[in-house]
Amino acid sequence: MKFHYDVSGTDFSLAGAASADIKKKLQQLGLPSLVIKRTAVAMYEAEINMVVHAGGGETEVEITDTDIVIIMKDHGPGIPDIELAMKEGYSTAPSVVQELGFGAGMGLPNMKRNSDFLSIDSKVGQGTTVTMRIHIDEEASV
Amino acid sequence: MTGNFGAGLPPDNNHDNINEQSQTEVAKTISVYHSVELEEDSCKGCTICVTGCPVEAIRVHDGKAHILEERCIDCGECIRRCPNHAKQAKSPELTILDDYNKRAALVPPSFYAQFECKYSEQELHTALKLLGFTDIFNVADDATIISQATTEYLKNTPNLPKPVISSSCPTIIKLIQVRFPSLIDNLLPLLPPVELTARRARKTLQKTDNTSTLSKVNKIGVFFISPCPAKMTVARSPVGYKSSGIDGVFSISALYLPVLNALKKAHTTSASEFNSDSSTFTNETTKSDLNTTKSTNDAYNPIIWSRECGEAESIIHFSSSKTFNWLSAGGIKQAIDLLEAIDDGQYSSYDFTEIAACSGGCIGGPLSISTVPEAQAVLRSRLSQTHDNKTPGPLPEESDICLSDICLTEQILPRPSRKLSNDFKKARRMMEKQEEIITQLPGLDCGSCGSPNCKALAEDIVRGNAKIEDCVTILKAHYEKLLFGK
Numbered sequence: 001m002k003f004h005y006d007v008s009g010t011d012f013s014l015a016g017a018a019s020a021d022i023k024k025k026l027q028q029l030g031l032p033s034l035v036i037k038r039t040a041v042a043m044y045e046a047e048i049n050m051v052v053h054a055g056g057g058e059t060e061v062e063i064t065d066t067d068i069v070i071i072m073k074d075h076g077p078g079i080p081d082i083e084l085a086m087k088e089g090y091s092t093a094p095s096v097v098q099e100l101g102f103g104a105g106m107g108l109p110n111m112k113r114n115s116d117f118l119s120i121d122s123k124v125g126q127g128t129t130v131t132m133r134i135h136i137d138e139e140a141s142v
Numbered sequence: 143m144t145g146n147f148g149a150g151l152p153p154d155n156n157h158d159n160i161n162e163q164s165q166t167e168v169a170k171t172i173s174v175y176h177s178v179e180l181e182e183d184s185c186k187g188c189t190i191c192v193t194g195c196p197v198e199a200i201r202v203h204d205g206k207a208h209i210l211e212e213r214c215i216d217c218g219e220c221i222r223r224c225p226n227h228a229k230q231a232k233s234p235e236l237t238i239l240d241d242y243n244k245r246a247a248l249v250p251p252s253f254y255a256q257f258e259c260k261y262s263e264q265e266l267h268t269a270l271k272l273l274g275f276t277d278i279f280n281v282a283d284d285a286t287i288i289s290q291a292t293t294e295y296l297k298n299t300p301n302l303p304k305p306v307i308s309s310s311c312p313t314i315i316k317l318i319q320v321r322f323p324s325l326i327d328n329l330l331p332l333l334p335p336v337e338l339t340a341r342r343a344r345k346t347l348q349k350t351d352n353t354s355t356l357s358k359v360n361k362i363g364v365f366f367i368s369p370c371p372a373k374m375t376v377a378r379s380p381v382g383y384k385s386s387g388i389d390g391v392f393s394i395s396a397l398y399l400p401v402l403n404a405l406k407k408a409h410t411t412s413a414s415e416f417n418s419d420s421s422t423f424t425n426e427t428t429k430s431d432l433n434t435t436k437s438t439n440d441a442y443n444p445i446i447w448s449r450e451c452g453e454a455e456s457i458i459h460f461s462s463s464k465t466f467n468w469l470s471a472g473g474i475k476q477a478i479d480l481l482e483a484i485d486d487g488q489y490s491s492y493d494f495t496e497i498a499a500c501s502g503g504c505i506g507g508p509l510s511i512s513t514v515p516e517a518q519a520v521l522r523s524r525l526s527q528t529h530d531n532k533t534p535g536p537l538p539e540e541s542d543i544c545l546s547d548i549c550l551t552e553q554i555l556p557r558p559s560r561k562l563s564n565d566f567k568k569a570r571r572m573m574e575k576q577e578e579i580i581t582q583l584p585g586l587d588c589g590s591c592g593s594p595n596c597k598a599l600a601e602d603i604v605r606g607n608a609k610i611e612d613c614v615t616i617l618k619a620h621y622e623k624l625l626f627g628k
Contacts, residue, residue, distance in 0.1 A: 001570060001573060001574050001577070003577075016482070016483070016486060019486060020482055020486075023482075023485070024560065025573065027321070027558065027560040027561065028560050028561060028562050028569065028573060028601070029561070029562065029566060029569045029570060029573060030558060030561035030562070030563065030564065030566060030569055031566075033323040033324040033556060034324065036324065037324040037485065040485060040486050040487075041486055041487040044486040044487065044488075045487070063570065065567070110487065114487075136566070
């Protein structure tokens with residue numbers, strides 16, 4: 001089962017809408033609240049990144065028997081040095097965004113922490129695709 | 143009382159268990175009792191409550207509104223919205239007081255905000271006594287105790303999930319249970335102030351009871367005067383503690399006129415017989431406590447608890463920390479937005495958040511009478527009077543409050559009322575069907591089908607509680623096809 005969301009690159013207030021919707025769907029599926037929380041946090045951070053750095057993009061969430069797979073694609077500037085970008089506290093967010101309380105350099109580390117698998121495929125000048133996978137532990141589902 | 147809080151507070155180490163409760167255990171936590179009732183004859187089946195319910199807990203079937211009990215959080219939005227006043231919170235008749243020979247009124251700060259300042263607190267107490275109450279207890283005094291305990295809890299508990307969320311609004315606790323179960327660990331594990339007041343009232347009345355040896359029937363009745371249905375509900379089916387010390391709950395709106403009449407009467411009666419200080423139990427402990435911890439010119443009155451930000455302001459009063467970061471939300475929409483953000487991992491740099499389901503705080507409760515701006519103005523005036531008149535009381539001996547007396551004793555469990563099925567695979571199939579139905583529906587969210595919006599109708603259909611022809615747009619299309627073949 002797949003869900004598709006467009007993430008607006010111009011309206012900052014809409015960031016988080018996709019993760020809120022997915023949160024509701026995962027609750028309908030009765031998944032453990034920890035799985036739901038990890039998914040929401042990982043997706044929210046990625047959404048914010050998309051809005052701040054890439055002018056929006058698209059999100060696809062697939063729920064399989066075993067995993068929640070989140071693929072987020074943008075056509076932004078790309079990440080030149082992914083290893084550096086993964087470092088806690090490293091931020092290239094413009095100061096106006098940092099003033100809003102974002103851009104503390106915790107986005108990517110938070111995404112990594114809250115997913116079981118994270119891959120970042122980025123080409124400078126072309127865009128970035130982030131794939132995250134979160135295991136559904138069916139035993140733990142209530 | 144200082145020194146009893148803090149390090150001794152048991153950290154919640156059951157995080158994981160909360161998520162792994164079996165379905166039966168979860169079902170047990172779903173309270174079947176709600177104080178909001180439908181006056182069937184008045185309900186026109188208009189669906190205004192259905193589309194206005196923040197947790198989509200109401201449906202109209204067969205022309206009448208029905209509450210889905212497992213989803214209801216007692217916020218009272220339906221009471222506010224119903225144009226026919228069909229949704230009500232049942233307040234008992236004052237005659238139930240006759241069954242008791244000691245009758246305590248637990249008066250919340252929001253009550254005082256309903257009446258013009260020309261009526262003093264003392265006069266309001268007299269009026270309540272004319273209605274049949276024998277003893278008056280101020281809930282605000284116990285709010286002070288909770289504020290002090292909160293301060294200690296925030297200071298002394300290591301590794302708290304931040305921000306800590308106030309547990310004083312029962313609707314917010316239920317909202318978290320239903321929609322944000324991962325935030326249960328963030329809830330402040332302390333009793334609501336009124337529960338402390340109830341226990342204090344019973345203890346005091348038992349102590350002052352000198353008739354028990356003479357009289358066989360000596361029943362103590364403890365009654366709360368509530369600004370909202372949520373507090374009415376928890377007095378009967380508590381969340382986070384086993385049983386309530388409250389015997390009955392009147393709504394502010396039901397007592398408003400009787401109190402006004404009594405106030406007029408009080409002016410003509412020799413008020414002195416009611417005014418004896420012995421039967422108005424304010425908790426002098428806390429007042430003197432705060433005068434020892436802070437300089438006296440720093441005016442503080444716990445009635446600010448009833449307004450938005452009041453709880454946080456109280457904590458600031460007791461906290462020596464200069465870096466206390468707090469958030470406050472009032473009104474159900476702000477509350478949901480804030481919880482959503484906290485759930486997404488935002489705001490963990492804040493220590494505390496106070497969330498009231500009602501805009502303006504408790505003074506904006508659905509069972510209050512005054513508008514929020516007026517109640518705010520009254521509170522401001524009453525606060526300035528406090529500043530002028532209040533002197534610290536003497537310190538009674540039984541001043542120590544034990545932490546174990548004010549901590550929540552029962553685990554707060556999730557109420558996963560959105561779940562389609564206990565079987566994940568089945569739930570997924572139902573969701574696929576639901577998504578398919580959504581594409582067929584017009585997306586007008588008109589509510590005419592009796593469900594709050596098109597998505598909810600799709601969900602109701604896959605749950606077997608509705609059919610697609612309940613959608614008037616689709617039904618119209620069917621008829622047109624039958625009649626005109628188009």
